[in-house]
Amino acid sequence: MKIVALAGGVGGAKLxxxxxxxxxxxxxxxxxxTGDDFEHLGMYICPDxxxxxxxxxxxxxxxxxxxxxxxxxxxxxxxxxxxxxxWFRLGDQDIATHLERTRRMKEGQSLSQTTKDFCGAWGxxxxxxxxxxxxxxxxxxxDEGELAFQEYFVHRHCEPxxxxxxxxGVQVAESAIGAREAIDSAQAxxxxxxxxxxxxxxxxxxxxxxxxPVVAVSPIIGGQTVKGPAAKxxxxxxxxxxxLAVAEHYGNLLNGFVLDNVDKxxxxxxxxxxxxxxxxxxxxxxxxxxxxDVLNFIRSL
Amino acid sequence: MKIVALAGGVGGAKLxxxxxxxxxxxxxxxxxxTGDDFEHLGMYICPDxxxxxxxxxxxxxxxxxxxxxxxxxxxxxxxxxxxxxxWFRLGDQDIATHLERTRRMKEGQSLSQTTKDFCGAWGxxxxxxxxxxxxxxxxxxxDEGELAFQEYFVHRHCEPxxxxxxxxGVQVAESAIGAREAIDSAQAxxxxxxxxxxxxxxxxxxxxxxxxPVVAVSPIIGGQTVKGPAAKxxxxxxxxxxxLAVAEHYGNLLNGFVLDNVDKxxxxxxxxxxxxxxxxxxxxxxxxxxxxDVLNFIRSL
Numbered sequence: 074m075k076i077v078a079l080a081g082g083v084g085g086a087k088l089x090x091x092x093x094x095x096x097x098x099x100x101x102x103x104x105x106x107t108g109d110d111f112e113h114l115g116m117y118i119c120p121d122x123x124x125x126x127x128x129x130x131x132x133x134x135x136x137x138x139x140x141x142x143x144x145x146x147x148x149x150x151x152x153x154x155x156x157x158x159x160w161f162r163l164g165d166q167d168i169a170t171h172l173e174r175t176r177r178m179k180e181g182q183s184l185s186q187t188t189k190d191f192c193g194a195w196g197x198x199x200x201x202x203x204x205x206x207x208x209x210x211x212x213x214x215x216d217e218g219e220l221a222f223q224e225y226f227v228h229r230h231c232e233p234x235x236x237x238x239x240x241x242g243v244q245v246a247e248s249a250i251g252a253r254e255a256i257d258s259a260q261a262x263x264x265x266x267x268x269x270x271x272x273x274x275x276x277x278x279x280x281x282x283x284x285x286p287v288v289a290v291s292p293i294i295g296g297q298t299v300k301g302p303a304a305k306x307x308x309x310x311x312x313x314x315x316x317l318a319v320a321e322h323y324g325n326l327l328n329g330f331v332l333d334n335v336d337k338x339x340x341x342x343x344x345x346x347x348x349x350x351x352x353x354x355x356x357x358x359x360x361x362x363x364x365x366d367v368l369n370f371i372r373s374l
Numbered sequence: 375m376k377i378v379a380l381a382g383g384v385g386g387a388k389l390x391x392x393x394x395x396x397x398x399x400x401x402x403x404x405x406x407x408t409g410d411d412f413e414h415l416g417m418y419i420c421p422d423x424x425x426x427x428x429x430x431x432x433x434x435x436x437x438x439x440x441x442x443x444x445x446x447x448x449x450x451x452x453x454x455x456x457x458x459x460x461w462f463r464l465g466d467q468d469i470a471t472h473l474e475r476t477r478r479m480k481e482g483q484s485l486s487q488t489t490k491d492f493c494g495a496w497g498x499x500x501x502x503x504x505x506x507x508x509x510x511x512x513x514x515x516x517d518e519g520e521l522a523f524q525e526y527f528v529h530r531h532c533e534p535x536x537x538x539x540x541x542x543g544v545q546v547a548e549s550a551i552g553a554r555e556a557i558d559s560a561q562a563x564x565x566x567x568x569x570x571x572x573x574x575x576x577x578x579x580x581x582x583x584x585x586x587p588v589v590a591v592s593p594i595i596g597g598q599t600v601k602g603p604a605a606k607x608x609x610x611x612x613x614x615x616x617x618l619a620v621a622e623h624y625g626n627l628l629n630g631f632v633l634d635n636v637d638k639x640x641x642x643x644x645x646x647x648x649x650x651x652x653x654x655x656x657x658x659x660x661x662x663x664x665x666x667d668v669l670n671f672i673r674s675l
Contacts, residue, residue: 114473115416115480147446151470155495157477165466169452172415176458179416194456 074100074368077259077285081106081272082121083138083300084292084354085265086128088367089199091360092263093129095368098198102255103129104248106267107184107203108211108240108275111223113161114152116171117178120223121272122188122203123170130195138300141166160228185249200255204276207246211271212239222271231302235309238270243278256285261328261371264289266352268303269322277326286374288329288367290352291316295335299353317342329374331367346374375401375669378560378586382407382573383422384439384601385593385655386566387429389668390500392661393564394430396669399499403556404430405549407568408485408504409512409541409576412524414462415453417472418479421524422573423489423504424471431496439601442467461529486550501556505577508547512572513540523572532603536610539571544579557586562629562672565590567653569604570623578627587675589630589668591653592617596636600654618643630675632668647675 076096078089080103089103106121120139127133127141134140144164153159163171170191177187183206192201211222215233225231256262262285267273269292277283296314298304307314316332320343323330327345333352340347348370354360377397379390381404390404407422421440428434428442435441445465454460464472471492478488484507493502512523516534526534557563563586568574570593578584597615599605608615617633621644624631628646634653641648649671655661 115476116473145446145448145466147466148449148470148473151467152474155470155474155492157470157474165446165448165469166452168466168469169449169456169458172417172449173453173456173458175416191456 074261074371075255075259076101076261076263076368076371077255078103078263078265079267079273079276079280080104080121080125080265081267082109082124085121085267085272086125086133086138087354087360088263088265088290088363089125090128090357091354091362091364092368093199094357094361095364102200102202102251102259104202104204104252104255104276104280106272106276107205108209108271109222109226110208110210111221113223114158114163115175116168117175118161118171119174119184119203122184122201123167126188126192126195126197126201129197129199129201130192132195140164161223183249185251200251202249202252202255204248204252204279205246206249207242209243209246209275209279210241211275212241213271214238226302231305235302235306237310238274240275240278243275246279248279248281252280256280256283259285261286261288261374263367263371264323266290266292266299268292268298268301268306269319270303270306283326286328286371287323287326288331288371288374289319289323289327290331290363290367291319291333291336293319294333294352315339320345329370331370375562375672376556376560377402377562377564377669377672378556379404379564379566380407380568380574380577380581381405381422381426381566382568383410383425386422386568386573387426387434387439388655388661389564389566389591389664390426391429391658392655392663392665393669394500395658395662396665403501403503403552403560405503405505405553405556405577405581407573407577408506409510409572410523410527411509411511412522414524415459415464416476417469418476419462419472420475420485420504423485423502424468427489427493427496427498427502430498430500430502431493433496441465462524484550486552501552503550503553503556505549505553505580506547507550508543510544510547510576510580511542512576513542514572515539527603532606536603536607538611539575541576541579544576547580549580549582553581557581557584560586562587562589562675564668564672565624567591567593567600569593569599569602569607570620571604571607584627587629587672588624588627589632589672589675590620590624590628591632591664591668592620592634592637594620595634595653616640621646630671632671
């Protein structure tokens with residue numbers, strides 16, 4: 074069963090890793106949000122892409138979900154001593170990814186080719202694609218004005234109140250080579266439990282038409298997110314954060330929706346077919362179990 | 375006694391450090407070669423400037439003379455795993471210097487201002503100046519064609535035979551702000567035991583007029599260099615490598631010349647006044663002892 078997973082950072086990477094544990098590698102393509110990408114200290118940084126790749130490769134820090142396991146922090150500590158910006162926590166191993174990617178892209182290599190090469194070096198057998206090889210930049214409109222995503226997310230700790238979002242460059246961005254073909258040959262599309270507003274929407278905007286069954290997994294459990302600002306964003310946009318709100322966000326796109334046991338009372342209010350299960354992923358086997366549930370749900374649709 | 379020292383990398387840094395141990399900080403200005411600077415992995419790297427600063431700050435690796443003490447190598451190891459260039463050995467702490475310098479210079483800060491700020495952060499009380507804020511690039515003409523300096527020096531391990539040198543940009547480069555004033559108020563100029571061809575010549579070409587007594591310390595001892603390709607360069611250019619050859623290289627510029635005890639038989643052949651002493655610097659006190667000898671020699675001229 075060929076599957077295309079759409080993923081943002083930590084939550085998306087976990088389910089992608091679950092699917093990778095179950096499916097043959099050639100049957101899984103992960104299309105990753107690049108709206109969070111930014112230039113920092115002269116380096117081209119792709120936080121979601123790196124989180125997905127590190128997670129699939131078994132190189133991710135299990136404590137944080139992002140960054141590398143057994144990481145050291147000597148570069149950023151010394152940048153801080155020199156009075157440089159240290160708010161974006163870059164580990165020494167992680168910096169290698171950014172430096173080498175930046176070098177390749179300055180030589181004209183595309184982000185998707187760089188990603189393919191890096192996946193090869195890291196032993197990742199699944200296909201990981203950036204949503205686009207063209208720059209798309211998520212801009213958060215807040216009560217303090219417009220902020221670039223990482224400025225809002227990391228530097229300002231999501232503190233400014235959200236009023237809306239826009240995705241610079243999304244109108245002209247084409248999906249990365251291979252993304253369309255992967256969707257066309259997939260049995261279903263899985264929207265991973267990532268932030269609907271800033272992780273999944275940019276991917277959907279770039280991909281445009283999806284003529285395959287779509288199943289989304291709610292990133293909101295009991296009105297809260299495991300990680301990240303999705304629930305806070307819903308509230309600030311005047312919507313009560315809930316699995317129902319997520320399902321309504323995706324609307325007609327959905328054929329199936331997966332929500333947590335704690336939200337089973339919401340199931341009846343959701344138009345799409347639903348699967349109520351344990352959606353928390355605390356360890357590797359949780360990821361595989363949820364992936365199995367999602368795949369069985371897809372088969373049942 | 376106000377002194378201006380002209381320095382390249384490791385050898386120059388050692389004598390600069392010796393002078394720094396003897397002179398009050400406000401009496402020492404070190405003007406450093408930037409002809410070896412290059413862009414690598416998107417970073418603006420100044421090998422000689424960093425070696426001088428790390429040495430003065432007590433942060434240099436005592437084994438190699440270049441790079442940082444207690445260094446880790448996690449970034450470069452991971453760049454290598456990704457198939458990137460690993461021939462220029464960049465430590466994790468050292469990379470902070472390059473990233474933060476590159477960030478500042480992209481924002482328009484001059485190399486000399488960046489150097490001043492970094493010296494402040496590292497607790498260096500002496501004045502360290504790049505020879506120029508304009509790019510000057512040492513190009514080595516070899517039997518395999520022209521090579522950028524680091525390509526010749528590090529990547530090719532000085533293997534190609536040298537035919538000559540040129541310094542791209544030297545005609546239009548002005549000396550860094552403060553260099554002229556430091557020379558004008560100095561009692562003497564000390565040419566440190568650095569490579570005459572590729573470390574000192576670029577500085578002299580940028581500085582142009584020196585209206586003060588000049589004393590050079592030979593980097594060649596018993597026909598050999600402690601480190602680096604100066605002796606090999608002399609041979610390939612058809613000149614027998616020796617302290618005498620170094621003195622003749624600087625010619626009329628010199629008022630005094632310092633050569634090692636093992637070369638005392640060459641002393642009579644040198645036109646400038648000479649000091650024959652132990653010029654090997656194996657430890658911190660050797661550096662201070664040689665600096666004391668050089669300062670006493672200057673007083674005697």
